[in-house]
Structures are given as structure tokens and as C-alpha cells.
Amino acid sequence: MNPRDDFLEHFLHHEADLKAFIGSLVPDSHLRADVFQEVALTLWQQFDHYDRARSFGAWARGIAANKVLQMRQRSARFPIAFAPETIQAVLDAYERTECDSIDRADALRQCLRLLPPKSRELLALRYEHNLPCAEIARRLAGSLEAIYQSLSRIRGRLEECIRRRLSLQERVL
Amino acid sequence: MDLLRRTRVLGQRYLDGLASPGEVAELEGLLQADPVAADAFALLSRLEADLSAQFSEEPYRLREAAVLEAIERHHRRRLWWGRGLRLAVAAGLLLLLCGSLLWWFGQPVFVEPVMAAGNVVLEGEVLVEGQAVEHLDDGSPLVVAGPTPALLRLSDGSRAQLEPKSEAVVHGRSEGFAQRFELIAGAGQFTVWKARDPFLVDTPAGSVRTEDSVFTVRLTKTDLRDPEIRAKQGVLAVFVRAGLVQVNTDKTYRLSARESREFVFRRVGDRVPEKRPASLVAVISEIKDGKLTVTVSRRSSLTHETLDVPASVRVFVDGKRAKRANLAKGMAVRIEKNDKGELVAIAAEGPSIAGKVKAITPRQIILVGRGEDTSYKVTPKVMVVLDRSKPGRPEDVKAGMEVVLKLSADGKTVLTIARREYAIPLIRGQIKAVDLKANTITLTGTAARSSLRQGEERTFTLGKAVPVMIDGKRLGLADLKPGTEVMLGVDRDGNTVVRIGTLIAVPAGRRQRDANDPRREGQRERDGADEQKRE
Numbered sequence: 001m002n003p004r005d006d007f008l009e010h011f012l013h014h015e016a017d018l019k020a021f022i023g024s025l026v027p028d029s030h031l032r033a034d035v036f037q038e039v040a041l042t043l044w045q046q047f048d049h050y051d052r053a054r055s056f057g058a059w060a061r062g063i064a065a066n067k068v069l070q071m072r073q074r075s076a077r078f079p080i081a082f083a084p085e086t087i088q089a090v091l092d093a094y095e096r097t098e099c100d101s102i103d104r105a106d107a108l109r110q111c112l113r114l115l116p117p118k119s120r121e122l123l124a125l126r127y128e129h130n131l132p133c134a135e136i137a138r139r140l141a142g143s144l145e146a147i148y149q150s151l152s153r154i155r156g157r158l159e160e161c162i163r164r165r166l167s168l169q170e171r172v173l
Numbered sequence: 174m175d176l177l178r179r180t181r182v183l184g185q186r187y188l189d190g191l192a193s194p195g196e197v198a199e200l201e202g203l204l205q206a207d208p209v210a211a212d213a214f215a216l217l218s219r220l221e222a223d224l225s226a227q228f229s230e231e232p233y234r235l236r237e238a239a240v241l242e243a244i245e246r247h248h249r250r251r252l253w254w255g256r257g258l259r260l261a262v263a264a265g266l267l268l269l270l271c272g273s274l275l276w277w278f279g280q281p282v283f284v285e286p287v288m289a290a291g292n293v294v295l296e297g298e299v300l301v302e303g304q305a306v307e308h309l310d311d312g313s314p315l316v317v318a319g320p321t322p323a324l325l326r327l328s329d330g331s332r333a334q335l336e337p338k339s340e341a342v343v344h345g346r347s348e349g350f351a352q353r354f355e356l357i358a359g360a361g362q363f364t365v366w367k368a369r370d371p372f373l374v375d376t377p378a379g380s381v382r383t384e385d386s387v388f389t390v391r392l393t394k395t396d397l398r399d400p401e402i403r404a405k406q407g408v409l410a411v412f413v414r415a416g417l418v419q420v421n422t423d424k425t426y427r428l429s430a431r432e433s434r435e436f437v438f439r440r441v442g443d444r445v446p447e448k449r450p451a452s453l454v455a456v457i458s459e460i461k462d463g464k465l466t467v468t469v470s471r472r473s474s475l476t477h478e479t480l481d482v483p484a485s486v487r488v489f490v491d492g493k494r495a496k497r498a499n500l501a502k503g504m505a506v507r508i509e510k511n512d513k514g515e516l517v518a519i520a521a522e523g524p525s526i527a528g529k530v531k532a533i534t535p536r537q538i539i540l541v542g543r544g545e546d547t548s549y550k551v552t553p554k555v556m557v558v559l560d561r562s563k564p565g566r567p568e569d570v571k572a573g574m575e576v577v578l579k580l581s582a583d584g585k586t587v588l589t590i591a592r593r594e595y596a597i598p599l600i601r602g603q604i605k606a607v608d609l610k611a612n613t614i615t616l617t618g619t620a621a622r623s624s625l626r627q628g629e630e631r632t633f634t635l636g637k638a639v640p641v642m643i644d645g646k647r648l649g650l651a652d653l654k655p656g657t658e659v660m661l662g663v664d665r666d667g668n669t670v671v672r673i674g675t676l677i678a679v680p681a682g683r684r685q686r687d688a689n690d691p692r693r694e695g696q697r698e699r700d701g702a703d704e705q706k707r708e
Contacts, residue, residue, distance in 0.1 A: 016222065
């Protein structure tokens with residue numbers, strides 16, 4: 001396999017997880033995209049040095065963490081809330097909880113189908129239309145706290161559902 | 174509330190952008206102290222990202238599913254007709270002896286409907302030169318009339334839904350694009366299917382290119398009181414529903430699903446042509462019949478370009494003039510083009526490999542590897558740079574040293590062995606004083622976003638044989654004058670100066686704009702750091 005296809009195969013498989021990791025460190029969505037692009041370029045440039053004995057995801061997240069820290073060092077105004085020690089803790093947690101992002105996405109899709117329509121509508125307002133909770137509350141004529149609690153409950157249900165499906169998959173496999 | 178539950182509450186508030194500084198600090202404490210809490214946060218952030226991706230892709234998937242369903246219906250209809258026809262033929266043959274074949278040939282045969290070529294108006298009213306049309310020729314300026322949006326199917330198969338009063342020109346296949354759509358005013362939602370060449374939306378404020386996405390482009394004028402200013406200023410807004418787009422304005426931006434960005438442009442009606450880079454870095458993937466195919470990495474995407482390489486193109490290999498025949502597959506090259514986009518030079522250079530020296534002999538150098546060690550060929554002509562102040566010799570390279578090897582373009586021979594330097598922090602400021610006796614230099618900070626804050630003073634120690642480059646000229650420390658704006662490269666201790674240089678000269682107008690834009694200070698420092706690393 002030529003290096004380009006080799007790289008793409010690894011990268012595309014871990015793209016979603018890498019975005020999630022960067023998203024956990026960089027709250028601003030525009031900056032998050034910039035960081036992701038820089039990380040992707042660095043991964044491509046350093047792909048020759050990737051040790052295939054190691055997980056690509058772990059390697060990529062390590063580079064992403066370094067990139068975030070570098071950006072933080074360059075500019076005190078770069079909006080990273082977490083200290084380097086916290087970033088390391090999150091990095092370690094991602095490694096411990098690593099799982100196939102495609103399986104996870106499939107499990108989420110199936111779990112979403114099980115949600116009642118109103119719950120799906122709430123999630124659509126939050127994630128498709130990208131509305132803040134306050135705006136959702138205004139549109140649905142509810143209180144901010146009630147909306148927030150509802151979203152938290154839905155996310156909790158989804159997490160549990162995904163966990164059950166993934167563990168079921170493991171048993172079957 | 175138990176710690177895990179508290180982590181989830183705080184983690185979700187953090188991801189939703191609602192956490193206060195105190196809550197963030199509390200969350201950090203939990204993440205650092207308890208791996209179980211950190212795991213819960215990792216799962217939470219993954220779910221957040223998955224939900225965002227899921228909901229942004231869903232409309233795209235639904236559209237794709239609708240298309241597939243339509244294709245399937247059409248296919249089933251054809252199958253039904255086919256079966257019916259065969260039954261009719263069999264019945265005719267059984268029932269009639271003579272003339273049955275003539276009867277069968279005379280039956281109407283199902284004709285597959287032929288899709289109209291070119292650009293077609295599917296819905297709404299579109300005017301060209303004041304006349305309502307159903308088909309659009311490439312190059313015709315159009316206006317969407319009526320109260321409802323117009324839906325166009327373009328010649329490359331993509332779709333454009335334009336809002337009322339939008340103005341545009343459909344150019345068709347153009348300059349390496351499958352479709353070039355010029356949006357002059359208004360807004361449109363574009364659905365682009367995967368094709369060999371990208372799709373381009375050109376606007377007065379910039380261009381949007383993509384290969385496979387659903388996105389919206391909107392041009393609006395800013396709502397300012399002064400009518401003269403209002404006429405000269407507007408906003409280009411791009412929203413991506415699915416896929417990935419590249420927006421070229423004064424910079425290049427990439428937007429992925431659910432992302433949007435607004436770009437202010439100064440003069441309505443001014444065309445901002447698609448920018449072509451003056452030089453590209455690429456890898457040669459094929460050489461055939463006098464043409465070069467290269468793979469170009471542009472941020473997170475890879476594209477291929479095939480170039481004609483005429484005899485007039487200058488070719489360099491490892492910094493020396495060479496011939497086209499010296500280029501080989503796998504070489505990394507820098508491609509230079511002129512303003513017209515014509516190829517003028519190709520320079521092939523080898524990669525740089527960093528590592529720790531395991532051993533070195535007159536013929537080879539071995540770097541320590543994670544699995545296997547790697548050996549590279551060395552010749553007597555190898556350049557050794559361990560100390561910037563004087564050239565080194567191969568004998569000076571010792572086992573255990575961290576080095577960077579510059580390889581030849583074919584990747585086989587080491588051209589240079591340099592001591593590995595980590596990124597040198599750069600500090601920008603104005604020289605207040607240089608004390609050669611005390612061996613110090615004092616700077617006053619001038620940049621809003623810099624490690625030396627504006628107005629802050631700091632004294633640095635000068636290292637040994639500090640090179641000084643001011644406005645492109647090599648100078649001595651004694652030539653440094655107070656008031657000169659400089660960049661200091663400092664060692665890892667943050668205090669010892671290892672090099673002194675000046676900023677790249679910029680035009681006065683841009684300098685004024687830069688002075689007012691705090692974001693550019695940080696970018697210039699980053700550019701300076703990259704330059705230092707390259708050197």
C-alpha cells in the first residue's frame with residue numbers, strides 16, 4: 001500500500017475520535033477546526049515516524065495535545081481552560097477508553113432511533129441547529145434549567161444504550 | 174453528590190460552554206485526581222462529538238437515501254416493463270403464427286427517458302435578459318424572479334437552490350473545476366456530489382470550493398447608516414450542512430459539517446479571483462510521457478495534479494541545477510508557478526530525519542530507532558553543522574547526539590548532519606540598550622500579544638557569537654541601535670540570546686493594519702519561529 005493510502009486509512013478511521021479529543025480541550029468551534037487542520041497536517045508530515053506497534057489514535061492524540069499546548073504557549077489568549085496536567089489526564093483517559101469510532105457511531109444511530117420524538121427534537125435543536133440551551137428554552141417556552149436537565153437525561157440514556165450495544169457486540173464477536 | 178456524578182455534571186457544563194471558572198477548576202481537580210472521573214469525561218466528550226456529527230450528517234444522509242430510492246423506483250419500473258414485454262412477446266408467439274413478429278416489432282418499446290443535458294430549471298422562475306427560461310446556457314447571467322426560490326440542476330449533476338432576487342452566472346466546466354458558479358448577489362444552497370474535479374462558487378468576497386458537500390452561501394450588505402459605506406461593504410456567510418468546503422478570501426479556511434463563518438468584504442462588485450499558490454510542496458507520484466503527476470497535501474486533504482514539464486522549466490535537485498530526467502517517483506518537490514499559473518521551476522529536495530546517533534563511520538550514520546535502527550549512507554562531502562559559528566567535521570558527531578539529517582532527494586545519501594535544535598522561542602521588542610561589557614541587551618515590549626508585553630522591559634544575556642541580521646544584512650552587536658525593532662531568539666532557559674533579527678519588511682499600509690490587529694502579532698511570531706526552525 002502506498003504511504004498516502006496507508007495514512008488515509010489510519011487517519012480516516014480515527015478522525016472522529018481525534019475531533020472529539022480536540023473538542024474536549026478547545027471549547028471554541030472555529031479554533032477547534034484550526035487545531036484539527038494543523039494536527040492533520042502534522043500527522044501527515046510525521047507519518048514516516050509513526051511507530052506501527054503503537055495505536056495510531058494514541059499517537060495522533062499525543063500530537064494533538066502537544067499542538068494545543070504549543071498554541072497555548074505562543075499566546076496567553078488562546079482559550080484553553082485546562083492545565084497541562086489536566087490535558088495529560090484526559091489524554092490517558094482517551095487511551096484507556098479507546099474503542100472503534102465506527103462501531104460507536106453505529107450504536108449511537110441505533111440508540112437515537114429508540115428515543116421518543118420529543119427527545120430527538122430537543123437533540124436536533126441542540127446539535128443540528130446548534131442552538132444554545134437558553135434559545136432552546138425560549139423556543140420551547142420552557143425554563144433553562146428544565147431544558148438542561150432534559151438534555152442531561154437524554155445524554156445519560158444514550159451513553160447507557162451505547163455502552164450496552166458495544167458490550168453486546170463484543171460478546172457476539 | 175458522588176464524585177462521578179459531579180464530574181458528569183461539570184463536564185457537561187464545560188462542554189456546553191456554561192461552566193464558570195470555579196467549576197472548570199473543580200472539574201480539573203477531579204480529572205487529575207481520579208482516573209475514573211477522567212474516563213467519564215472522555216466518554217462524555219466523545220458522545221458530544223458523535224451527536225454533533227450525527228445530526229449534521231443526517232440531512233445529507235436523508236437526501237442521499239431519497240436519491241437512491243428514486244433510482245430504485247426507476248429501476249423497478251424498468252423491470253416491470255421488461256417483464257410485461259416478455260410476457261406479451263410470448264403470448265403473441267403462442268397465439269399468432271404469421272405476423273406475430275411484425276406485431277411485436279410494431280409495439281411501442283419502452284424508451285428510457287433521457288435527462289436533459291446542460292443547466293435545467295427544476296422549480297421557480299429564472300429570468301435571463303428579462304425572459305423566463307427552463308434551460309440555461311453557460312455564461313448567461315440569471316436572476317431569480319418571483320416569491321419562491323428557484324431550484325437548478327447544473328450540468329455537472331449538482332444542484333443549486335437560489336433565493337428570490339439572487340443573481341448569478343453559471344459558467345459550467347472551467348479551469349479545472351467541474352462547475353464554476355458565480356454568485357453575484359443573494360444566497361444559494363448547493364448540493365454537490367462527488368466528482369473528479371471540484372465545484373466552485375465564486376463571489377465578490379471570495380470563493381468556496383468543494384468536492385462533495387451540502388452548503389449555503391449568502392451575500393449580504395452590512396446595515397450601516399452611511400449609504401456610501403453600505404454600498405462598499407458586505408458579508409459573505411458560508412454554512413456547511415454536510416461535507417467539507419474550502420473558503421478562499423484573503424486567507425484560506427476550511428469548514429466542515431455544521432460549521433459556519435462570516436467574512437467581511439470591502440467593496441461590493443469587486444471580483445476576488447481564486448488564488449493560486451505561487452509555489453507548492455508535493456511528492457512525485459508518477460512520471461510518464463513527459464508529464465509529472467504529483468500528490469499535494471493541503472492541510473487535511475490530498476489532491477493530485479498532473480503537470481506538463483516543458484524543456485524551459487528549470488529543474489533543481491538538492492539545490493543544484495539538474496535535468497527533468499533526474500526527477501524520480503517518490504521525490505519531494507517544490508513547484509514554482511508564475512502569475513499565469515505556468516510551471517517555471519521544480520526543486521527536488523530530500524527529507525529531514527531527526528534522531529539520536531547510535532554510531533557513525535566514514536561511510537554511514539546509524540540513528541537509534543524504536544524497533545530497528547536506521548542506517549544512512551554518508552560520503553566525505555557531508556556537511557556537518559553542530560555549532561553555528563563554525564563548520565564541523567564528521568568526527569565531531571558522537572554517539573548519543575540528537576541530530577537532524579538532511580537526505581538527498583532520492584533519500585539515499587546524507588547531505589547534512591546538524592545538531593537538533595528545538596524551536597527557539599522568539600521575543601519581539603524594541604532595543605532599549607545594548608551593553609557589550611555586561612554582555613546584555615535590554616528590550617521594551619511593543620506587541621500586544623507577545624511573551625514580552627507592551628511596555629514591559631527585560632534584560633537578556635547575550636550568548637556566544639550571536640548572529641545579527643538586520644534588514645537582510647549581517648551586522649555586529651556594536652551596530653545595534655536603540656529604537657530598532659528586533660526579534661530575539663533565546664535559548665531554552667528563556668534568557669540567553671542566540672540570535673537577533675528583524676521582522677520581514679511589510680508595506681506601510683499593511684503595517685498600520687497589523688498594528689491595529691492584535692491577532693497578527695501572534696501569527697508573525699509563529700511565522701518567525703517557523704523560519705528559524707527551517708534555518
